[in-house]
Amino acid sequence: MKKFLLSILLTTSVIFADKINIAVAANVSYAIEELKVEFKKIHPDIDIEITLGSSGKLTAQIQNGAPYGLFMAADMLYPEALYNKKIATTKPIVYAQGELAYLSIKPIDFSKGIAIVNDNSISKIAIANPKTAPYGAATIEAMKNSNVYESAKSKFVFGESISQTVSYTITAADLGFIAKSSLYSPKMAHYKENVNWASVDTSLYAPIKQGIVLLKYGENNSDYKAFYDFILSDRAKKIFIKYGYTK
Structure with a gap:
């Protein structure tokens, strides 16, 4: 035995x-x-x-x-x-x-840059929790450097991680700040650059x-x-x- x-x-x-x-x-x-x-x-x-x-x-x-x-x-x-x-x-x-990108499941005018967060058509913005997710902290930094944070913060919907933020973006928000890497997933390939997503100006946040x-x-x-x-x-x-x- x-x-x-x-x-x-x-x-x-x-x-x-x-x-x-x-x-x-x-x-x-x-x-x-x-x-x-x-x-x-x-x-x-x-x-x-x-x-x-x-x-x-x-x-x-x-x-x-x-x-x-x-x-x-x-x-x-x-x-x-x-x-x-x-x-x-x-x-x-x-x-x-990594880099930040913004994503919308509906076509959007990204020529406005980050100021799009103040558009009347944007009522919910998905971002990662800045307390635990570095991409969330970078999002806040980019907004503050663009002077849009105070006017946009009431619209925030927080994800606990960047992957949860992506999920919120495509199910419950009008716009989401996500990791650009997520857009290269085969499941995200149908979203088109400058139609559904665009890169956030990298000068607005620390690398x-x-x-x-x-x-x-x-x-x-x-x-x-x-x-x-x-x-x-x-x-x-x-x-x-x-x-x-x-x-």
Whole structure:
């Protein structure tokens, strides 16, 4: 009986030995599947479990002991905080730079720029929660720099992550401020640039530099380092560019 139980334990450990758990900012959800496929070509024996969410909420989970060995955030501040607390074992490195876009399911006149938020036809504006989602914070920054924040803030509908904000934009709002990367998803391909969406002027907000760190939970597992190295590789960069990120 003891030999039987030992056999089960050993078999179970083998099954789960090569599975890594990674926390990923919601804006990367549109590119992550293709990144996983490309990674598996190099490391077919490593399985990846992805948890998506806002960077703030994922950081809170990590600080409370969530079993993630790597964190792909939507900014540099959250991974920097984890590094300063010695929860991250590597200094944050930029793996991609994101951009903001506005989206409407109905054709809209984007020639007005961000001032479109004050249009009478816009009664609800979806944005990501600026307290937990860096893309939400960038949206607020862009509006304040354009002097439209005070007049528009009563229209806000908040999503807890950028993916939830996209959902609100296409179901419950007249306009949404989203990650440009989401527009490169096959499910979003029917929305046309300068008809349904446009890029937000990048001079209105600080560059959205997205940081990656290895975490203490996975420091003795080389599989996490393999995925970390892959995300910083030229092969991964090509995928990020395909999904609207800049180098």
